[in-house]
Amino acid sequence: MTSVAGQAGWVPDEDDQPPRPHFSNVEEFVTTFLSPHIQRNLGGTMTWCSKWWKHTEAVSRLTSLWMAWEHQRLQGATGMSVWWLHHADPHMNVLLSRDAGPFARCKPDEHRQGKDLPCTPAPPNMWMSSAFSDTGS
Template sequence: MTTPPPGPADDPVADLTTLLDHLTSGPDPDTASQDPDTPEPAFNNVDEFVAGYLAHVVERRLASGPTSGMNWCPRWWAHPEALSRLYALWRAWETLRVDDPQTGMSIWWRDHLDPHLTALSAEYGPFSRCNPDKHTEPRPLPVEPAPPEVLAQFPDLDEI
């Protein structure tokens, strides 16, 4: 049986950060040999990517008060969904710029950025209660524990 996920009283950003660290942890860099042909990432982390690239290339009118526009939160990293989506965007960008230098960026815009940015900034998205001058704390979805008979239908990770 797996350990239940943290409850809503826990810090959702810290919980997501821990999950992302777990999902992306590879071999120990001290013991793994680095492939000399693998290019260095252009950005060392998602924060550098958002501040150093995304904030400069995405040009949208931002919603503010009665002005219509894209919803955006300056504390994007405090929204678990945004952090996860922007992390995925960064990783896809780093991969496509190297693996497909001819069309990778077009694919990234069309298949990655556009759908994620639409979801993040939608009227019901994670930034919907924020604006460039105000951050509103995220509200997790209400969740009830799954009954044991439902969970028994699926193997736990340690059983796979």
């Protein structure tokens, strides 16, 4: 996990260490916090896969939610409200979407792997002018 040093709400002094994460990993966050707090009627327009950890997009989104939660918990009065409105709600809407989410092919207690987005390789020199390319300076 990246350090929270330099982020709003926490400024280290010479002897201070960054706050330790509340959860040790994304699985602990999902099983002990998110799952008990997100109690939705699955069916209709929502679905979930109990093997969420087999879905690359889900792992990325849930890890992002966890990291955002770890940051927002240190923000005081409105931190959790910001997390729910600007992080949890949008990500959970995508994750739980029966039609378009990463679990769309799964059935209750039955994991089905989705397919990668189709990709065609870019032309050989397309990324040469990228702002992130190594310029040797």
